Amino acid sequence: MKKLIVLFVGVLLVAVGCSSDDNGNNDPQDISFDRAPLLINWADNTIIPGYIDFSGEVSDLKNAVGAFNGAPSVSNLNGLRSEWLEAYTTWQRISMFENGPAESAGLRFNVNIYPTNATLIEENIANGTYDLGLSSNRAAKGFPALDYLLYGLAASDEDIVAKYEGSEGEAYRNYLRDITDDMKALADQVRDEWQSGFRNTFVNNDGSSSTAAVDRLVNDYIFYYEKHLRAGKMGIPLGVFSGTILPENLEAFYNGEISKQLFIEGLNAVQDFFNGRSYANGTEGASLKSYLNALNTVKDGTNLATLINDQFNTARSRVQALQSFQQELENNPPTAMLQAYDEVQKVVPLFKVDMVSAMSISIDFVDADGD
Amino acid sequence: MNLRIQTYLQSNVKAAPLAVFRVFFGILMLVSIARFWYHGWIESLYLEPAFHFSYYGFEWVKPLGDWTYLLFVLCALSALMVAIGYKYRWAIVVFFLSFTYIELMDKTTYLNHYYFISVLSFLLIFLPANVYFSVDALRARKKGDHVYFGSQVPRWTVDSIKLLLAIVYLYAGLAKLNSDWLVDAMPLSIWLPSKFDIPLLGGLMGERWVHYAFSYFGAGYDLMIPFLLYFKRTRWVAFGLVVVFHVLTRVLFPIGMFPYIMIVATLIFFEPEFHEKVCRVLGRMVRYPQRLLQASLQQKKQRTTSGFKWSLVVVAFLLAVQLLLPWRYLLYPGELFWTEEGYRFSWRVMLMEKTGYAQFKIVDGTTGKWFYVDNRDFLTPFQEKQMSFQPDFILEYAHYLRNHFEKQGHKQVEVYADVKVALNGRLSTTFVDPTVDLASEKESFTPKHWITPFNDEIKGL
Numbered sequence: 060m061k062k063l064i065v066l067f068v069g070v071l072l073v074a075v076g077c078s079s080d081d082n083g084n085n086d087p088q089d090i091s092f093d094r095a096p097l098l099i100n101w102a103d104n105t106i107i108p109g110y111i112d113f114s115g116e117v118s119d120l121k122n123a124v125g126a127f128n129g130a131p132s133v134s135n136l137n138g139l140r141s142e143w144l145e146a147y148t149t150w151q152r153i154s155m156f157e158n159g160p161a162e163s164a165g166l167r168f169n170v171n172i173y174p175t176n177a178t179l180i181e182e183n184i185a186n187g188t189y190d191l192g193l194s195s196n197r198a199a200k201g202f203p204a205l206d207y208l209l210y211g212l213a214a215s216d217e218d219i220v221a222k223y224e225g226s227e228g229e230a231y232r233n234y235l236r237d238i239t240d241d242m243k244a245l246a247d248q249v250r251d252e253w254q255s256g257f258r259n260t261f262v263n264n265d266g267s268s269s270t271a272a273v274d275r276l277v278n279d280y281i282f283y284y285e286k287h288l289r290a291g292k293m294g295i296p297l298g299v300f301s302g303t304i305l306p307e308n309l310e311a312f313y314n315g316e317i318s319k320q321l322f323i324e325g326l327n328a329v330q331d332f333f334n335g336r337s338y339a340n341g342t343e344g345a346s347l348k349s350y351l352n353a354l355n356t357v358k359d360g361t362n363l364a365t366l367i368n369d370q371f372n373t374a375r376s377r378v379q380a381l382q383s384f385q386q387e388l389e390n391n392p393p394t395a396m397l398q399a400y401d402e403v404q405k406v407v408p409l410f411k412v413d414m415v416s417a418m419s420i421s422i423d424f425v426d427a428d429g430d
Numbered sequence: 431m432n433l434r435i436q437t438y439l440q441s442n443v444k445a446a447p448l449a450v451f452r453v454f455f456g457i458l459m460l461v462s463i464a465r466f467w468y469h470g471w472i473e474s475l476y477l478e479p480a481f482h483f484s485y486y487g488f489e490w491v492k493p494l495g496d497w498t499y500l501l502f503v504l505c506a507l508s509a510l511m512v513a514i515g516y517k518y519r520w521a522i523v524v525f526f527l528s529f530t531y532i533e534l535m536d537k538t539t540y541l542n543h544y545y546f547i548s549v550l551s552f553l554l555i556f557l558p559a560n561v562y563f564s565v566d567a568l569r570a571r572k573k574g575d576h577v578y579f580g581s582q583v584p585r586w587t588v589d590s591i592k593l594l595l596a597i598v599y600l601y602a603g604l605a606k607l608n609s610d611w612l613v614d615a616m617p618l619s620i621w622l623p624s625k626f627d628i629p630l631l632g633g634l635m636g637e638r639w640v641h642y643a644f645s646y647f648g649a650g651y652d653l654m655i656p657f658l659l660y661f662k663r664t665r666w667v668a669f670g671l672v673v674v675f676h677v678l679t680r681v682l683f684p685i686g687m688f689p690y691i692m693i694v695a696t697l698i699f700f701e702p703e704f705h706e707k708v709c710r711v712l713g714r715m716v717r718y719p720q721r722l723l724q725a726s727l728q729q730k731k732q733r734t735t736s737g738f739k740w741s742l743v744v745v746a747f748l749l750a751v752q753l754l755l756p757w758r759y760l761l762y763p764g765e766l767f768w769t770e771e772g773y774r775f776s777w778r779v780m781l782m783e784k785t786g787y788a789q790f791k792i793v794d795g796t797t798g799k800w801f802y803v804d805n806r807d808f809l810t811p812f813q814e815k816q817m818s819f820q821p822d823f824i825l826e827y828a829h830y831l832r833n834h835f836e837k838q839g840h841k842q843v844e845v846y847a848d849v850k851v852a853l854n855g856r857l858s859t860t861f862v863d864p865t866v867d868l869a870s871e872k873e874s875f876t877p878k879h880w881i882t883p884f885n886d887e888i889k890g891l
Binding site: 302 | 623787789
């Protein structure tokens with residue numbers, strides 16, 4: 060009874076304390092998992108280095124465009140293509156962080172909307188005037204537009220180069236320059252905002268509400284996996300949502316060979332983020348994995364983080380065993396790729412059901428009462 | 431025995447507790463509606479979704495487009511009229527109907543406390559909550575037509591509210607007597623650690639013993655509070671606990687107005703003298719004639735219980751239903767927490783951390799062509815979340831998809847669901863038999879054979 064009274068009095072005191080509008084940050088000590096180091100690791104070791112790297116890659120791309128425009132040749136075209144591929148590959152590392160500065164800049168919408176709209180690109184080039192800031196032009200710029208401009212203009216490399224030298228050559232060269240400049244501006248803007256203040260906003264938002272940084276980023280992360288990696292790069296071209304195979308919806312469709320490679324890079328990035336691997340040297344820091352381990356989510360005798368990593372690995376090896384996505388889609392039905400897709404899909408419930416419920420993070424948070 | 435019942439039914443108590451209850455109920459409902467409107471929930475929950483999940487048998491209850499706002503206005507107005515006791519009987523009937531209609535529009539938003547409001551407002555229709563401290567009483571007095579208005583009401587009318595509250599608490603407590611709650615401290619072990627940033631308590635939220643303390647305190651509170659409130663000796667302590675408990679739940683969980691409603695509702699257990707004091711204070715604020723609040727206010731004619739005969743029958747029936755309904759789950763095979771057959775309308779509150787993920791496959795029965803559905807095309811995130819782990823939602827949605835795609839020209843549409851559900855910290859497992867064509871399954875109160883059996887055991891009630 061005495062204990063009961065002590066407990067009641069304690070709870071009473073606490074409730075009185077809580078009911079006042081005291082939002083001051085006190086230092087919780089015996090906490091099972093501190094979110095601040097997690098956010099710091101994400102910001103300093105993954106996200107910001109990723110944006111710095113990306114911005115550098117886009118600079119290289121821009122320089123390669125300059126070199127090509129100065130002297131269009133097959134050799135310069137190939138140089139430009141390899142810079143494009145490098146920047147595109149780096150993009151797969153940071154696409155998932157559509158949060159904060161990237162979200163307000165609409166980075167993903169502006170640099171990687173595919174399928175690209177070749178008709179619109181040709182129209183813009185023919186007109187010579189276009190406002191790349193318009194949302195209507197999103198499907199006419201970014202990496203997919205470059206994919207078309209570097210691979211899709213003609214059947215042979217010589218003919219492509221000829222396009223940049225012919226009567227309309229200048230218009231093509233200008234368009235190439237303008238969309239690269241646009242990407243560079245966006246990449247720098249996002250990088251600068253992260254470095255100049257958002258980093259601290261992000262790291263300090265270490266609470267547990269639905270608007271806290273962890274909750275928001277985890278939502279963006281899962282959304283990326285489900286919508287852009289799983290559906291965008293595999294599911295939609297496979298026709299799993301439409302019943303019809305849509306090869307033209309593949310990422311880097313005009314290149315025709317690297318869709319799988321870009322997917323694998325995206326998958327690696329997602330897994331590295333899960334494990335908190337540093338962008339620079341690959342060492343692991345505070346992460347979703349360590350968070351799950353701290354919450355001690357052992358299920359059926361297996362650690363949930365291990366289950367998720369295992370499923371990532373299974374999915375990757377199934378995808379790696381495929382031919383290029385373009386070749387796979389020539390089969391009807393593309394059975395092997397569908398089976399690989401199923402393994403990619405299996406990560407989704409592990410994220411959306413097991414991981415978020417262990418962390419008590421609500422997905423696509425809805426502001427409504429519970430009981 | 432019969433005589434004792436007769437005597438009980440004929441006995442009267444002061445009307446003040448009923449009046450205070452009415453006033454606060456009306457005000458809190460008015461605030462609730464305003465809050466609901468303010469948060470934009472009328473749009474996001476009722477107007478924006480293209481599809482609504484209906485209760486079985488109430489498929490005809492749908493949002494009314496822009497008229498939905500009128501429904502809320504009506505509900506708010508009637509709540510105000512209940513509070514001031516103006517044309518009370520009409521007001522409470524309109525409130526019950528409008529509020530219940532709102533709740534029936536989409537079961538996605540089902541909350542036990544909304545159901546509680548519906549039941550309570552239905553009960554209030556049959557109670558003379560306007561005989562004292564009300565505009566109705568004032569007007570009747572002025573007209574000299576105050577036959578039934580005064581300071582006395584049949585004892586059972588006040589007791590029926592107490593009994594309803596006791597049922598809510600007691601059943602909520604009984605529902606916690608299971609191995610997940612008591613042995614594993616689930617789901618609090620999942621929820622509390624995420625509350626690490628609340629003031630003062632935050633640092634303790636990761637501690638195992640705290641999860642157990644909260645679990646046992648919660649179960650003990652629910653089971654004991656009706657009795658502690660009933661006996662005069664423990665009443666003030668009980669009320670202190672009520673306040674602490676509900677404020678704590680308010681701090682920890684997003685449960686809206688419910689804590690305040692419960693705190694105010696439990697005042698009904700207090701002595702009439704307390705309520706008379708409240709009436710006098712409130713009366714002074716609104717210049718209600720103090721002489722009409724006198725304890726000895728005479729009624730020209732005491733309304734006898736025979737005048738309330740039908741009310742008594744209805745109330746007795748309502749309470750009997752309340753006592754029996756939560757046990758209906760016993761008629762279903764399988765684990766209640768898993769199948770949720772008989773889960774709602776039973777005061778099972780905050781018992782489960784249950785999350786699901788559902789992927790639907792549409793197959794054209796004639797060509798064999800198939801594709802997956804992107805649920806975002808049809809459901810709001812909130813609807814998708816609720817649908818993903820509740821069988822009746824899954825079935826209703828499957829039927830909706832069938833109708834949608836048949837309208838689009840697909841023939842003999844079959845719908846298969848790949849659903850994964852995690853319950854109280856267990857690893858997610860398959861929830862629905864993926865080989866069953868849900869398009870050809872019918873909704874009914876009979877057990878749903880296509881729910882994959884629960885692969886664990888939860889002991890207890």
